[in-house]
Amino acid sequence: AQSVTQPDIHITVSEGASLELRCNYSYGATPYLFWYVQSPGQGLQLLLKYFSGDTLVQGIKGFEAEFKRSQSSFNLRKPSVHWSDAAEYFCAVGAPNFGNEKLTFGTGTRLTIIP
Amino acid sequence: NAGVTQTPKFQVLKTGQSMTLQCAQDMNHNSMYWYRQDPGMGLRLIYYSASEGTTDKGEVPNGYNVSRLNKREFSLRLESAAPSQTSVYFCASTGDQYRGGNTIYFGEGSWLTVV
Numbered sequence: 001a002q003s004v005t006q007p008d009i010h011i012t013v014s015e016g017a018s019l020e021l022r023c024n025y026s027y028g029a030t031p032y033l034f035w036y037v038q039s040p041g042q043g044l045q046l047l048l049k050y051f052s053g054d055t056l057v058q059g060i061k062g063f064e065a066e067f068k069r070s071q072s073s074f075n076l077r078k079p080s081v082h083w084s085d086a087a088e089y090f091c092a093v094g095a096p097n098f099g100n101e102k103l104t105f106g107t108g109t110r111l112t113i114i115p
Numbered sequence: 116n117a118g119v120t121q122t123p124k125f126q127v128l129k130t131g132q133s134m135t136l137q138c139a140q141d142m143n144h145n146s147m148y149w150y151r152q153d154p155g156m157g158l159r160l161i162y163y164s165a166s167e168g169t170t171d172k173g174e175v176p177n178g179y180n181v182s183r184l185n186k187r188e189f190s191l192r193l194e195s196a197a198p199s200q201t202s203v204y205f206c207a208s209t210g211d212q213y214r215g216g217n218t219i220y221f222g223e224g225s226w227l228t229v230v
Contacts, residue, residue: 009155032216043119043205043221044158051216090157099165099213100146101173105157 002027004093006106014114015083021076021109023065023091032094033074035065038108039087047089050074051096061085086113117141119222121206127228128196136191136225138206146212147189148173148219149181151202158205164189165212196229203227 003026013019025031032051036044048059055067065076074091091106121138128134140147145166150158150173160173164183178200180192189208193200206222 041223043207043223044219045221046218049216049218094216100148100209100217100219101160101163101171101212103160103219105159107155107157 002031002093002095002102002104004091004104004106006089006091006109008109009107010110010112012112012114013081016080019076019078019081019085019111021089021091021111023074023076023106024072025074025091025093026072027093027095029096030069032096033065033067034092034094034103035059035063035074035076036090036092036105037061037087038090044090047076081111081113083113083115086111119206119208119220121204121222121225123225124223125226127230128193129230130197132196133192133194134196134227135193136204136206136227137188138190138222139188140206140208140220141187142208142210142220143186144208144210144220145186146209147183148207148209149179149189149191150205150207151175152205152224153202161191161204163212193227196227198229201227201229 005024034049035047095102119140148163149161162181164170167186204225209217209219
């Protein structure tokens with residue numbers, strides 16, 4: 001069974017600074033990989049996803065993520081954060097050839113933005 | 116532009132009481148899900164319905180029942196609430212459960228406290 005680890009529970013960055021959120025997965029082959037964002041009091045919204053092909057994936061709100069097979073990682077990045085990016089971010093891993101019942105979410109990273 | 120709508124948003128129950136969380140989606144999706152979110156544990160799948168007329172257990176189904184009333188609606192019932200069921204519940208939907216890369220759309224969550 002696949003698993004996903006988000007090693008950082010909470011990250012604080014200054015507005016305008018760059019951001020990288022870490023995600024490591026465990027799966028025997030190339031998985032489906034996702035980043036979701038949850039704003040306070042809201043449901044989760046998909047930021048981006050990776051299935052195959054180009055390992056650098058562009059998403060909404062200026063986010064991007066890079067799939068690195070050798071490191072089993074799918075880190076989320078943004079060059080310059082805005083106060084509105086304060087939220088909780090979830091990495092998720094899915095198993096190709098299976099349905100969404102096999103989608104596994106990480107425990108989340110809470111992002112705080114300081115002026 | 117409702118998407119996934121779930122009610123109620125907040126509920127306090129006494130141990131042993133029953134209640135039903137309602138969920139409806141207006142995106143003509145085939146597949147619907149109920150997740151629970153607990154601190155430090157990410158999202159865990161309770162039940163899902165791949166299509167109208169079918170339901171299946173997820174990772175944490177004990178203490179819950181579901182009904183796929185029609186294509187739009189998927190309800191979650193707690194027959195005898197327990198404090199361990201205090202959580203935030205999310206309903207979600209997607210076009211096809213068996214296409215693991217499909218985007219999953221989430222409702223805004225229902226905060227349930229069992230005292």
